[in-house]
Amino acid sequence: xYNEKVLDHFNNPRNVGESERKDGVGQMQSPACGDTTFxxxxxxxxxxxxxxxxxxxxxxxxxxxxxxxxxxKGLTLEEAKKITNAxxxxxxxxxxxxxIHCSVLAADALHAAIADYESKHQA
Numbered sequence: 001x002y003n004e005k006v007l008d009h010f011n012n013p014r015n016v017g018e019s020e021r022k023d024g025v026g027q028m029q030s031p032a033c034g035d036t037t038f039x040x041x042x043x044x045x046x047x048x049x050x051x052x053x054x055x056x057x058x059x060x061x062x063x064x065x066x067x068x069x070x071x072x073k074g075l076t077l078e079e080a081k082k083i084t085n086a087x088x089x090x091x092x093x094x095x096x097x098x099x100i101h102c103s104v105l106a107a108d109a110l111h112a113a114i115a116d117y118e119s120k121h122q123a
Contacts (some may be wrong), residue, residue, distance in 0.1 A: 009063035026115025028109040039113040060099035064106040
């Protein structure tokens, strides 16, 4: 059902936990299955210096969150805002159709974390 890359990110997830400062925090829950993802950002000078996640859900949800953190780390906030669930699915080498909503969860949690950061740091 899952390809090797998805299983690798599920069995060996990258960047699990909470970032040190938690400058921005995003949380999303899937109405379809109840999976929940938290994204934590440490931001310096507009760059994502650290990003961590906690995902309570299936292999696809955990793998999507893991690959998301690898993609977003080091990006500017503006660059990270452009990350889509389709890019996460591509980075994982595909997901079963019934699990695509898991990648949406990860991308939406990232966008919520960026919005949280921006709301706290408005000029």
